[in-house]
Amino acid sequence: MATISVLMPVYNGEKYIKETIDSVLNQTFENFEFIIVNDGSTDNTKNIIESYKDNRIKLYNLDRNMGVGYASNFAVNKAKGKYVARADSDDIYHPDRLLLQKRFLDDNPDIALAKTFVEYFGDENTRKTERYNTIKTITERNKNDFMTPEEISQELYFQSCIPHTTIMIRTEVMKKFGYENLRCCEDYNLFYKMNIEGYKMGTVTKYLAKVRVSNSSITATSKKLMYECTYFIKKDIINSLFKKGDVYLWGAGSFGELVCEILKENGLNISGFIDSDITKHGEKIANIEIYSPKILNENIKVIVTSLPGRKSIINELTKKGYKHIEDFIVFM
Secondary structure (H helix, E strand, O other), rough: OEEEEEEEEEOOOOOHHHHHHHHHOOOOOOOOOEEEEOOOOOOOOHHHHHHHOOOOOOEEEEEEOHHHHHHHHHHHHHHHOEEEEOOOOOOOOOOOHHHHHHHHHHHOOOEEEEEEEEEEEEOHHHHHHHHHHHHHHHHHHHHHHOOOOOHHHHHHHOOOOOOOOOEEHHHHHHHOOOOOOOOHHHHHHHHHHHHOOOOOEEEEEEEEEEEEOOOOHHHHHHHHHHHHHHHHHHHHHHHHHHHHOEEEEEEHHOOOOOOOOHHOOOOOOOEEEEEEOOOOOOOOOOOOOEEOHOOOOOEEEEOOOOOOOOOHHHHHEEEEEEEEOOEEEOOO
């Protein structure tokens, strides 16, 4: 029986899937099954996969596109190895990835999941975009900087600091949680639930995956969908804030405006916005006033909706005696 089950859902991945498959099949650790779920692709993906004659590949073809959450969970249910490793259909893996992650989990029985360092890359056109620069300078650091179980646990309440494409996880843990049927953020939902239940996650401190930056990904094209899924993941702690006092969104930009809309769609009405920019004070978003941070008092609870100002906002709230989860949360 295979020691590792490598899981890879794919939808219309003909452009890059051969590079990914080759990087998986060329691993120095060879005792694995490669479960590929073709999620209703309408391009040449199926034919490319079927051109391989390696008996480690187990291909499952879904009749129609069901979404990454469904396809990922389908693959989980087929896994028979001791460990489950994730692969994404346009990324590239170091030949020693499986070997080093297996060794790490073997040597650390208290760790349920191991991630690795990642390097983001893109084609010539992608590298010219502002989004690519942000991913290289901010996202790449956020994925690599949090290494210890303690650091990862704390950061997961704020954002997903685990690059999904790098994970190796004990199969019994993966099968316990599985993936929700989400169109995006299915990975963050998994990590968030594991963290809530106290499962430890660690890092193999080597660059073992190259992650391709695409301008057509769901997170690049539909921020509202991503924020809706984030609300789904954090809805219990978000809803609890509204039971404790008046809730304000700290961050009166497009991010905050969209979060306000999503909360309203779920029956939650905020009392106002807070912003450190004095030029915004007294203005309104969606007929809701923007206030100075001076408005804060013990009856006001806060959802942080500013990405660039997140750390400084958290520091300011902490200095004022605000407690994380009890008095404030970071939306993402």
